[in-house]
Amino acid sequence: MAVSGTPTTHEEGGMFDVTGISVVVTGGTRGIGRGIAAVFARGGAQVLVTGRDAERGKLAAEDLSALAEQAGRGGSVAFVEADVVSAGAAEEVAERAVELHGGIDVLCANAGIFPEAPLATMTEADMDLVWATNVKGTMLAVRACLPALAASRRGRIVLTSSITGPITGFPGWAHYGASKAAQLGWMRTAAVELAPQGITVNAVLPGNIATEGLAAMGPDYIAATEAVIPVHRLGSVEDIGSAALFFASREAAYVTGQALVVDGGQVLPESPAAVA
Template identity: 60%
Template sequence: MLTSLEGRSVIVTGGSKGIGKGIARVFARVGARVVITGRDENALRTAADELGAGVTWVSGDIADPAGCRAMAEAVVERNGGIDVLCANAGVFPSAALDTMTPDDLEHVLGTNLKGTFYTVQACLPALERSGRGRIVVTSSITGPITGYPGWSHYAASKAGQLGFVRTAAIELAGKGITVNAVLPGNIATEGLDGMGEDYQRSMAASIPLKRLGKVEDIGYAALYFASDEAGYVTGQTIVIDGGQVLPETLEAL
């Protein structure tokens, strides 16, 4: 059993839906004081109400450095500090390489990659004061391990996050802050719903466990990285994909 995280201050970016909401739910269940962030105030309010006691919200755009600082300041004022940052917010619009515009590229890199930098930078002073600061980045198997047509910009952003994690882990070790990443495979979320039932069935068929993951599966991995027991783990990644990346071909299944 992990040491209790009850009362610790946790910020989850992109926490109003999908994986972020699942991460927030897991931390709330163990008694952490969770603040979810995002751009849609109505979605944040609805999610916080659903998640219940211990979960509040702050609106803001992680692609904006000033917005990130404001979010961090609001969490510190509300909870007295920040112990855990789950840098989860991200976007994944599809765009073929031959038609991708500079705006398409900036939107994805600005949110997924630059937003990770800006969020971490904004939370650093509070994480250092915590004395047990934890940063958990939500990357993906897409980019670091696999590829998918139409997501070259998304894949680049997610691979870039891992380069960030490894170097940030070295830089921040002296401040007592660990930096790790979770790499989800195909997780059942609202975003995946938009891909259609045929896509979901084909994905489940290519996964050794024969099912899509749950958002809480990612939350539990983030919870481990945030724990005291993971205090000697930094610069690492964990793949949560039901074994999806293991087979050489579908014939192996």
């Protein structure tokens, strides 16, 4: 059950303890979202993941539930089919989380898309789809979950943004980069507005993470990327999940409106020559 209205003391669990809390992860059936869900589930949270593909979602929930069971901390994972661009769907997700877990303590607004479209050929439909999913979808999910997050007395909102847009650029992803930068602009005002309700709002900015989407970029892209990342590897989805776990924890209660870059130092070198 959710801990809504009954905060746990530090003595009842270790650092970053999420046992029993209710977590919603949008876009949680694959990639980074699935990694976030896995970290929370292994930590003992009651997780609800969303996605547009019902078959994929059910399989993901089964696999993630097995991970939670192996961890032995009482975590669980359920799936609800939903498209974040719909206000009605977002409200159904919130209602289902409350029904299943007694409330919502954490919303990981992760659902997003990154289709490639060069500026010269980018259509209005391309722009609208990315904006609707990455920006509008984030805002709709948050709005739908707000009553339950406020009732939690420890509400946490964690956005999945990106280094692309807020910090870096990449050809073909101008619309994606714009949407990810917009998420951070929205986050800062939301953090101020929601603070009186005890809700924090923060964002994780992943670098190049080993996901199905990145694999589609091909081995040459991956090798070239690893060569210029100071730690010389791609990040894992669990790396992003761990960052989200921190923002969701009691230990991060005094952190809001912040963006955490998780990229293995990718944005640091002045040039490739700086990376040994």
